[in-house]
Amino acid sequence: MGFEKIKRSEDYSKWYNNIVVNADLAEHSDVRGCMVIKPYGYAIWEKMQQQLDRMFKETGHSNAYFPLFVPKSLFEAEEKNAEGFAKECAVVTHYRLKSDPENKGKLITDPEAKLDEELIVRPTSEAIIWNTYKNWIQSYRDLPILINQWANVVRWEMRTRLFLRTTEFLWQEGHTAHATKNEAIEESEKMLDVYAEFAENYLAIPVIKGVKTPSERFAGAEETYCIEGMMQDGKALQMGTSHFLGQNFAKAFDVKFANKEGKIEHVWATSWGVSTRLMGALIMAHSDDDGLVLPPKLAPIQVVIVPVYKGESELQSISNHVIPIVEQLKNENIYVKYDNRDTQRSGWKFAEYELKGVPLRIVVGPRDIQNNSVEIVRRDTKEKIVVKNENLIQTVVSLLNQIQENIYNKAKEFQNQNIIKTDTWENFVSVIENGGFAYAHWDASPETEEKIKELTKATIRCIPLDNMLENGNCIYSNSPSKQRVLFAKAY
Amino acid sequence: MGFEKIKRSEDYSKWYNNIVVNADLAEHSDVRGCMVIKPYGYAIWEKMQQQLDRMFKETGHSNAYFPLFVPKSLFEAEEKNAEGFAKECAVVTHYRLKSDPENKGKLITDPEAKLDEELIVRPTSEAIIWNTYKNWIQSYRDLPILINQWANVVRWEMRTRLFLRTTEFLWQEGHTAHATKNEAIEESEKMLDVYAEFAENYLAIPVIKGVKTPSERFAGAEETYCIEGMMQDGKALQMGTSHFLGQNFAKAFDVKFANKEGKIEHVWATSWGVSTRLMGALIMAHSDDDGLVLPPKLAPIQVVIVPVYKGESELQSISNHVIPIVEQLKNENIYVKYDNRDTQRSGWKFAEYELKGVPLRIVVGPRDIQNNSVEIVRRDTKEKIVVKNENLIQTVVSLLNQIQENIYNKAKEFQNQNIIKTDTWENFVSVIENGGFAYAHWDASPETEEKIKELTKATIRCIPLDNMLENGNCIYSNSPSKQRVLFAKAY
Numbered sequence: 014m015g016f017e018k019i020k021r022s023e024d025y026s027k028w029y030n031n032i033v034v035n036a037d038l039a040e041h042s043d044v045r046g047c048m049v050i051k052p053y054g055y056a057i058w059e060k061m062q063q064q065l066d067r068m069f070k071e072t073g074h075s076n077a078y079f080p081l082f083v084p085k086s087l088f089e090a091e092e093k094n095a096e097g098f099a100k101e102c103a104v105v106t107h108y109r110l111k112s113d114p115e116n117k118g119k120l121i122t123d124p125e126a127k128l129d130e131e132l133i134v135r136p137t138s139e140a141i142i143w144n145t146y147k148n149w150i151q152s153y154r155d156l157p158i159l160i161n162q163w164a165n166v167v168r169w170e171m172r173t174r175l176f177l178r179t180t181e182f183l184w185q186e187g188h189t190a191h192a193t194k195n196e197a198i199e200e201s202e203k204m205l206d207v208y209a210e211f212a213e214n215y216l217a218i219p220v221i222k223g224v225k226t227p228s229e230r231f232a233g234a235e236e237t238y239c240i241e242g243m244m245q246d247g248k249a250l251q252m253g254t255s256h257f258l259g260q261n262f263a264k265a266f267d268v269k270f271a272n273k274e275g276k277i278e279h280v281w282a283t284s285w286g287v288s289t290r291l292m293g294a295l296i297m298a299h300s301d302d303d304g305l306v307l308p309p310k311l312a313p314i315q316v317v318i319v320p321v322y323k324g325e326s327e328l329q330s331i332s333n334h335v336i337p338i339v340e341q342l343k344n345e346n347i348y349v350k351y352d353n354r355d356t357q358r359s360g361w362k363f364a365e366y367e368l369k370g371v372p373l374r375i376v377v378g379p380r381d382i383q384n385n386s387v388e389i390v391r392r393d394t395k396e397k398i399v400v401k402n403e404n405l406i407q408t409v410v411s412l413l414n415q416i417q418e419n420i421y422n423k424a425k426e427f428q429n430q431n432i433i434k435t436d437t438w439e440n441f442v443s444v445i446e447n448g449g450f451a452y453a454h455w456d457a458s459p460e461t462e463e464k465i466k467e468l469t470k471a472t473i474r475c476i477p478l479d480n481m482l483e484n485g486n487c488i489y490s491n492s493p494s495k496q497r498v499l500f501a502k503a504y
Numbered sequence: 505m506g507f508e509k510i511k512r513s514e515d516y517s518k519w520y521n522n523i524v525v526n527a528d529l530a531e532h533s534d535v536r537g538c539m540v541i542k543p544y545g546y547a548i549w550e551k552m553q554q555q556l557d558r559m560f561k562e563t564g565h566s567n568a569y570f571p572l573f574v575p576k577s578l579f580e581a582e583e584k585n586a587e588g589f590a591k592e593c594a595v596v597t598h599y600r601l602k603s604d605p606e607n608k609g610k611l612i613t614d615p616e617a618k619l620d621e622e623l624i625v626r627p628t629s630e631a632i633i634w635n636t637y638k639n640w641i642q643s644y645r646d647l648p649i650l651i652n653q654w655a656n657v658v659r660w661e662m663r664t665r666l667f668l669r670t671t672e673f674l675w676q677e678g679h680t681a682h683a684t685k686n687e688a689i690e691e692s693e694k695m696l697d698v699y700a701e702f703a704e705n706y707l708a709i710p711v712i713k714g715v716k717t718p719s720e721r722f723a724g725a726e727e728t729y730c731i732e733g734m735m736q737d738g739k740a741l742q743m744g745t746s747h748f749l750g751q752n753f754a755k756a757f758d759v760k761f762a763n764k765e766g767k768i769e770h771v772w773a774t775s776w777g778v779s780t781r782l783m784g785a786l787i788m789a790h791s792d793d794d795g796l797v798l799p800p801k802l803a804p805i806q807v808v809i810v811p812v813y814k815g816e817s818e819l820q821s822i823s824n825h826v827i828p829i830v831e832q833l834k835n836e837n838i839y840v841k842y843d844n845r846d847t848q849r850s851g852w853k854f855a856e857y858e859l860k861g862v863p864l865r866i867v868v869g870p871r872d873i874q875n876n877s878v879e880i881v882r883r884d885t886k887e888k889i890v891v892k893n894e895n896l897i898q899t900v901v902s903l904l905n906q907i908q909e910n911i912y913n914k915a916k917e918f919q920n921q922n923i924i925k926t927d928t929w930e931n932f933v934s935v936i937e938n939g940g941f942a943y944a945h946w947d948a949s950p951e952t953e954e955k956i957k958e959l960t961k962a963t964i965r966c967i968p969l970d971n972m973l974e975n976g977n978c979i980y981s982n983s984p985s986k987q988r989v990l991f992a993k994a995y
Contacts, residue, residue, distance in 0.1 A: 042570070042636065043635055044574070044623070048571070049569070075547065077540070079533070080535040080672055084534065084535060095601075102600060102601050104600075104613050108593070110576075122595050122622055134572075134596065134625070141533070145534075181573070
């Protein structure tokens with residue numbers, strides 16, 4: 014196997030990339046800034062999608078699909094939103110190619126097929142969706158509209174990293190319309206809770222729920238809620254956002270409704286999204302120097318069975334033993350793979366499934382058959398457990414639950430240890446330098462926020478929702494402050 | 505309700521559009537040629553996706569994701585493919601907007617952000633995928649590669665129709681790589697079988713499997729297999745294609761492998777796809793003048809229960825009666841909706857669910873409770889059946905199966921009646937004019953094919969796979985012919 018391990022302690026960034034590429038999750042394509050999501054990586058993303066989709070539907074949302082392209086005149090209607098995304102827009106200007114008269118077999122853009130109005134490849138869909146909602150909403154009876162879309166979006170990026178920051182990425186974007194301000198705020202908070210629940214129960218990543226400062230808000234939002242996770246280098250990763258958009262888009266697109274009293278009002282909006290970035294979070298939160306560590310609930314292969322044998326007849330007797338076990342595990346809805354390929358040695362397979370983060374490896378050799386037992390190896394702790402056949406199924410089920418819990422607890426403990434209350438500038442700088450979240454007083458001014466960012470590269474990740482008010486002095490300006498906020502360097 | 509019925513016999517095309525829009529399936533957007541797929545339409549598409557995805561996985565395929573954009577130099581590498589799609593390409597030329605200095609609040613394409621190389625929005629992904637496969641394939645051990653992608657694609661269309669022909673559409677595209685020609689041909693035929701099975705068992709549309717004539721082949725294919733369905737106006741709809749691509753893409757992108765003997769060879773390829781066009785097929789094959797008729801296997805709501813009542817207390821006693829029934833149906837994995845809204849009359853609801861094609865409507869009034877029975881109305885035949893409560897669940901299950909079968913049989917009978925052997929030009933012209941498939945001799949020349957198209961607008965839909973060889977004379981040229989082919993006007 015061509016996998017050369019890189020230690021997290023040596024080069025965290027290279028370690029990350031090395032795992033993404035070697036565990037067959039994704040790779041850079043020849044299209045600037047765009048990635049190829051490989052089958053194994055995509056299988057994990059599909060499992061995320063399934064759970065999220067179920068959670069969206071359980072909270073009353075339906076899926077729909079809106080156009081990839083946004084005509085420039087619609088794009089610029091909500092000015093703040095347009096301004097926020099203008100620098101990252103891929104622009105379609107022509108709709109035809111033609112043969113290059115000077116270069117046989119080559120094509121050129123046909124200058125006669127220039128569009129009257131440029132089309133923007135959606136960086137986000139508020140504009141196109143609110144332009145559509147306009148025709149769907151007349152009365153309070155048409156509200157709420159609770160729609161989600163699974164889609165690709167494009168934001169031109171100069172520096173890209175697989176999953177974390179790519180020019181094209183996959184995501185879901187919820188767009189809802191409401192009759193009242195309160196209902197819209199409740200919706201944005203509800204969806205933040207859905208994201209937090211997904212992060213903690215499926216990704217096994219503890220998150221902090223909070224709101225962004227005005228300067229970190231989504232362009233066009235009145236309030237941006239977020240969940241922030243801590244990676245193993247102590248840096249923050251924004252894992253999902255939910256925006257209360259006020260009436261900004263309703264005003265930009267003139268979306269009004271008659272309320273129960275017959276009065277005409279503008280509609281209230283939210284939007285919320287998570288993306289393939291979550292793949293990056295998953296990898297960075299749990300993996301170790303040997304490769305990926307997957308939470309069992311999202312692992313495409315939860316259990317791999319590897320035979321250890323000499324010669325065809327030994328393999329045959331092992332297979333006779335293993336095949337009923339495979340069936341039993343499948344009946345318990347466990348994703349199991351029996352890797353009886355004779356083209357690879359068992360040692361190679363052990364390393365391969367370790368690299369790919371398969372939660373449990375079951376090893377079966379001739380002696381195990383004699384002893385009526387198998388050896389199970391946990392990916393998270395590397396612990397080896399010898400189990401009698403009669404206890405195998407219940408042990409596997411229980412171990413998968415334990416692993417899910419264990420990797421969450423480990424990440425939670427790490428997070429607890431690395432969120433540090435700081436009350437001096439020196440301490441603040443050192444927390445940020447060493448990797449960690451500094452929980453510090455801030456004078457609530459954008460100038461201070463900007464200055465701290467300049468000096469330390471730390472941004473305010475969020476003002477935690479469960480924050481206690483506490484009088485103090487700003488870590489930087491020493492001006493009075495009413496509460497602490499979370500600072501960190503971020504992906 | 506604002507739904508004005510249009511009869512098929514009056515204007516088939518308007519009838520179609522009227523149903524698509526009023527049954528809340530889709531609508532035109534303000535983006536030229538692009539549609540919005542509304543929640544009810546998207547729910548049907550999701551059900552199609554689920555089944556197809558399961559079938560692809562059961563035949564050994566995995567999903568992955570490749571970039572939306574194709575750099576021009578990659579796009580033009582396979583010349584026939586490039587030539588075939590060049591006229592339909594949306595071209596990204598810039599990656600940034602900026603404020604319009606002459607028009608406050610407006611944006612213009614930033615001329616300084618012109619791309620060195622244009623990006624084509626994928627009309628199909630062979631180029632980008634084979635450019636990627638190049639790095640994945642060295643030896644026969646790396647083969648086969650069996651990958652599918654669910655994606656959006658863009659083909660610039662001048663005349664669009666909802667679902668049938670839109671500039672952007674959703675589809676799946678399988679792209680496989682093989683060590684031998686035979687294996688690749690087998691794969692293309694296997695996937696055609698998957699499509700045919702899906703069409704017949706889920707969409708309830710009988711299809712004819714065949715191969716395209718050279719002039720109708722996919723650009724870059726050696727052979728294009730297809731399934732063709734017949735719509736209620738006798739016109740054909742190509743419902744899916746599977747292409748044997750030979751070594752064309754492997755040669756264009758220099759994808760070679762070492763075979764078991766160590767010899768270096770080019771890889772063999774297939775690709776295959778179905779799209780949101782299938783929504784159009786579904787609508788046109790089964791629906792009637794009252795609206796959509798959905799096959800139960802793809803209906804988002806299979807059974808709707810409508811209470812008929814006067815006053816709150818009657819509704820309450822009906823609800824007490826209905827809620828256990830809803831639970832029982834859900835336990836049988838039946839998608840049931842109890843519509844107890846008091847904002848709409850029951851007559852309105854009847855028409856609404858008829859329009860939306862819900863296979864079974866259960867009506868419950870006070871007398872039904874007394875009689876310990878309910879009334880069931882079939883969407884396909886409009887038949888009313890009074891059922892005792894104790895037989896309700898089994899009757900519903902059985903009726904759903906009957907409807908699935910009945911609408912297939914009806915479509916099959918219609919197809920049988922409208923595939924007509926023609927042996928004279930007059931008869932041929934009249935079959936095509938009246939709407940139907942003409943099964944006629946053809947001299948196998950592209951010139952004749954073209955001439956017939958000019959004169960009658962009929963194209964050769966396919967040469968059926970189960971064709972018998974039969975000597976005869978070409979319907980147009982009178983030249984010798986070895987077999988009949990299927991001609992029809994098509995969507």
